[in-house]
Amino acid sequence: QVQLVESGGGLVQPGGSLRLSCAGSGLIISLRAMDWYRQAPGNVRELVATVTSTGSRNYVDSVKGRFTISRDNAANTVYLQMNSLKPEDTAVYYCHADRLYGSEYWGKGTLVTVSA
Numbered sequence: 001q002v003q004l005v006e007s008g009g010g011l012v013q014p015g016g017s018l019r020l021s022c023a024g025s026g027l028i029i030s031l032r033a034m035d036w037y038r039q040a041p042g043n044v045r046e047l048v049a050t051v052t053s054t055g056s057r058n059y060v061d062s063v064k065g066r067f068t069i070s071r072d073n074a075a076n077t078v079y080l081q082m083n084s085l086k087p088e089d090t091a092v093y094y095c096h097a098d099r100l101y102g103s104e105y106w107g108k109g110t111l112v113t114v115s116a
Contacts, residue, residue: 009110022095
């Protein structure tokens with residue numbers, strides 16, 4: 001059974017940092033593009049960052065220069081390093097494995113709250 005399990009969320013003050021992790025089981029993360037999405041209360045789910053199977057990275061404009069997506073293929077894990085956090089970064093963050101062989105997968109999410 002395929003699982004994506006996020007961890008690392010929590011409460012942080014503005015300007016602080018967090019690192020989110022997404023551990024995969026039942027799938028090989030290195031073969032897929034992997035994404036981090038986020039959804040704030042009352043908002044639609046938003047694509048934040050992508051790392052492709054070849055290592056290319058893309059970010060939504062609002063996090064460029066502050067967030068870094070990376071992958072550890074040996075650990076079958078994807079990370080999102082978030083620096084200089086702002087209150088508007090508050091959301092539930094979801095890991096997503098892009099479609100491959102007809103299937104895509106979502107984690108259950110981890111809550112990030114940026115507040116003084």
